[in-house]
Amino acid sequence: MQLQHVVPWGRNLKEYREMGLFSEADKEKKILGCGDGPASVNSELTQTGVVIISIDPIYEFTKEQIQKRVQETSHVVAKQLKDNKDNFVWKNIKDVESLIKLRLDAMDGFLIDYEDGKRSGRYQHQELPRLSFKDKEFDLAWSSHFLFLYSEYFDAEFHLNAIKEMLRVANEVRIFPLLDLNNARSIHLDAVLEYVDKKGYTYEIVKSDYEFQRGANEVLKIWS
Template sequence: MKLSSVVPWGRSFAEYQAMFSLSADDLQGRILGCGDGPASFNAEATRLGHEVVSCDPIYQFGTEAIRSRIDAVYPEIMTQMRERADQYLWDVMGSVERLGETRMQSMSLFLEDFDAGLGAGRYVPASLPSLPFADASFALALCSHYLFLYSEHVDCTTHLASMRELCRVAQVVRVFPVVALNGAVSPHLAAVMTALRAEGLSAELQPVAYRFQRGADQMLVVRAQGCR
């Protein structure tokens, strides 16, 4: 992967809580954040005493290289957000400018934490559909804004392989959102859920409180039968 192909955009611990309906009990187990990028979820969770490992291919690059890439693409992302503002709900964020401030705050927290977290094994350079973790290494795996969102770029076969891999390493898997970039439900969702159920897994859609992208108000929850 080339860093020039990456568009870093980081979300906060509070956003993860809302996107994945994370309860106090959820946060007690070992958590994998898959595709976290420059999110501050790991940094903030660690400060609160939780055990989180994040994996993303961007972690193969150094702090300053990631910082430079963030600075390079930020103006472009902000322009795109202004052009597509009607695709989002602004009740919480308030404005595109406030969104930008929030994202930069999250990414700054990530950058401050990255070197220490990398050394501690909290940031692992890896990507789906193949993860360098043992079976059932985590109580919970979270995948934010990758699977299903990029349905035009990632085919159904890769989606299913990625979900199987997440289910291999974690007892419970939550994916948000389940809509594609156009706001419509991913064309891969039904097939993936059907296949996972056929393999003896529970695959259900659950509502979440998070509201930003129009139509994105559910997460996919997959667990082995008997897991709560």
């Protein structure tokens, strides 16, 4: 992975809760966050005693490298958001400035915790579709704003392999959103649901309290 191609963008625990990825009922669970990137969710949950490991290819880089990239890219993202304002729901988040502040605060929370978390193995440089963990090492594995969202860049085979791998290492998988970057239902969703059905796994698509990208308000939950 080359850092100059990455736009670091991270959400906080409140947002993970609203997406339906985490609730109080999950606090005793061992959690694997796939593609958590510069989100503050790991730091915030660890502080409350929840056991969570996050994996992401950007964890290959140092704190200074990620911090520099956040600073370089935040104004680019602000411009993109301003140019595409109608693609988003400005309800809980009032305007572009509030959004940028929310994201930078979340990424600060991540950066403050990053070196400590890396030393203790809470942030691991690994990437889907191959993980180093043992079968069913986790109760719950999630993906926020990675699987399905980048459907244009990651094909159906990647999605199937990634989700199979998450189901290998965890009892339950949760994925948000189910839309791609153009706000369309992911073209890989049907292939994934067909696979899940064929394997006899149970799944549910649940409405979330979170909707920022217009129409992205559902979470897929799969139990193996």
